[in-house]
Amino acid sequence: MTSRLALIQLAVTASKEANLVNARAKVIEAAEKGAGIVVLPECFNSPYGTSFFPKYAEPLENGPSSIALSNMARDAKVYLIGGSFPEIGPNSKFFNTCTIWGPNGDRLGVHRKVHLFDIDIPGKQTFKESSVLSAGSEITTFDSPIGKIGVGICYDIRFPEMAMIAARKGCIAMIYPGAFNMTTGPLHWELLQRARAIDNQMYVAACSPARDETAGYVAWGHSSVVDPMGQVVAKLGEKEDIVYADLDVAFVETSRANIPVSVQRRFDVYPDVSK
Numbered sequence: 001m002t003s004r005l006a007l008i009q010l011a012v013t014a015s016k017e018a019n020l021v022n023a024r025a026k027v028i029e030a031a032e033k034g035a036g037i038v039v040l041p042e043c044f045n046s047p048y049g050t051s052f053f054p055k056y057a058e059p060l061e062n063g064p065s066s067i068a069l070s071n072m073a074r075d076a077k078v079y080l081i082g083g084s085f086p087e088i089g090p091n092s093k094f095f096n097t098c099t100i101w102g103p104n105g106d107r108l109g110v111h112r113k114v115h116l117f118d119i120d121i122p123g124k125q126t127f128k129e130s131s132v133l134s135a136g137s138e139i140t141t142f143d144s145p146i147g148k149i150g151v152g153i154c155y156d157i158r159f160p161e162m163a164m165i166a167a168r169k170g171c172i173a174m175i176y177p178g179a180f181n182m183t184t185g186p187l188h189w190e191l192l193q194r195a196r197a198i199d200n201q202m203y204v205a206a207c208s209p210a211r212d213e214t215a216g217y218v219a220w221g222h223s224s225v226v227d228p229m230g231q232v233v234a235k236l237g238e239k240e241d242i243v244y245a246d247l248d249v250a251f252v253e254t255s256r257a258n259i260p261v262s263v264q265r266r267f268d269v270y271p272d273v274s275k
């Protein structure tokens with residue numbers, strides 16, 4: 001069983017409306033090229049930065065982005081992992097939230113970024129998501145036609161436990177909308193995807209916004225797909241574009257059968273993080 005995955009490396013602007021219109025056109029284009037599962041980047045409808053979150057935030061139910069995403073998924077007849085947008089949630093708390101939609105427009109899942117990106121190097125770089133955002137506390141998976149898929153956001157990829165738990169719960173892929181920067185991008189973006197892929201013998205995909213040199217936060221781009229053997233099977237540069245890869249469940253199974261780490265674990269020596 002296979003399904004074609006499309007990652008949309010969207011050029012995000014300061015106009016939410018323009019971003020929603022552009023996202024829709026790209027989702028439809030991906031569907032026309034045969035994609036069954038389509039992914040948008042982290043903060044696909046707003047610039048990325050703590051100062052922007054409250055301004056762009058919207059509720060999960062009946063907000064403009066949720067309505068637009070539901071319509072895109074339904075009109076394109078695809079499974080849509082709707083990147084993320086700043087959500088104003090219960091008790092007026094803000095979250096960095098990914099919504100997942102099915103081909104009939106129903107919402108299949110919600111992932112609120114679990115690991116917030118806090119970094120403070122005195123005199124250099126300060127970026128504290130937690131000054132504005134609250135963290136989610138769930139591991140998110142949904143059922144696609146080719147099996148269970150797990151979803152994390154950006155910094156979540158650095159925590160192997162999340163992907164490992166998803167894999168042990170039966171996921172054949174992890175998908176991360178994310179925006180690494182110009183330092184951590186070249187160093188870690190691909191390496192982390194390959195690491196999570198071979199740790200768990202699953203597909204790993206990460207979808208970034210296109211690079212905008214004039215933005216406050218400059219994203220690395222390079223949206224890519226890694227297969228269960230750790231090979232990069234699709235990769236973009238820094239510009240707006242769509243990249244495709246066929247996810248093949250049989251290849252997940254052969255990879256796991258050929259190198260049987262999943263049945264050779266020693267839970268008598270170390271704990272099973274999925275329990």
Ligand SMILES: *[C@@H]1O[C@H](CO)[C@@H](O)[C@H](O)[C@H]1NC(C)=O
Pocket residue numbers: 119121124125181182183184
């Ligand atoms: C990117 O983020 C890292 C921390 O994850 C930080 O050390 C670095 O200075 C940042 N680089 C740029 C170009 O902003």
